Amino acid sequence: LQDTAQAAPLERIVTGSFNTSVPRVSPGGPHYADYRLTLSAGEEVVLRLDATGFDPIVQVFHAGQEGASALASDDDSGEGLNALLLFRAPRSGAYTVRVTSYTHGDGQYNLRVFR
Secondary structure, X not given: OEOOOOEOOOOEEEEEEEOOOXXXXXXXXXXXXXXXXXXXXXXXXXXXXXXXXXXXXXXEEEOOOOOOOOOEEEOOOOOOOOEEEEEEOOOOEEEXXXXXXXXXXXXXXXXXXXX
């Protein structure tokens, strides 16, 4: 799992925050952060996204296809408004895990990725 500036292996926690310096999905839209994850076909991972200050959403895309429809996403399956997603890779390769929010908001998040 890697961002352009940071990397974290599976079974780890990535901590980040949304503020005015973080990119937005669209002008005036919610913030986002992308992380790279490499999986084998059929491999499953659990993505747990906990946040304070905003309603988090976790999405999974084929790497390089972030503008397409998400392969999987979750908004509120975790505790409270947090996201919890079980993802099974349809094929071997790289995937983008996107951390974003349902509405505007600044705050901190923890993305946990584990098998």
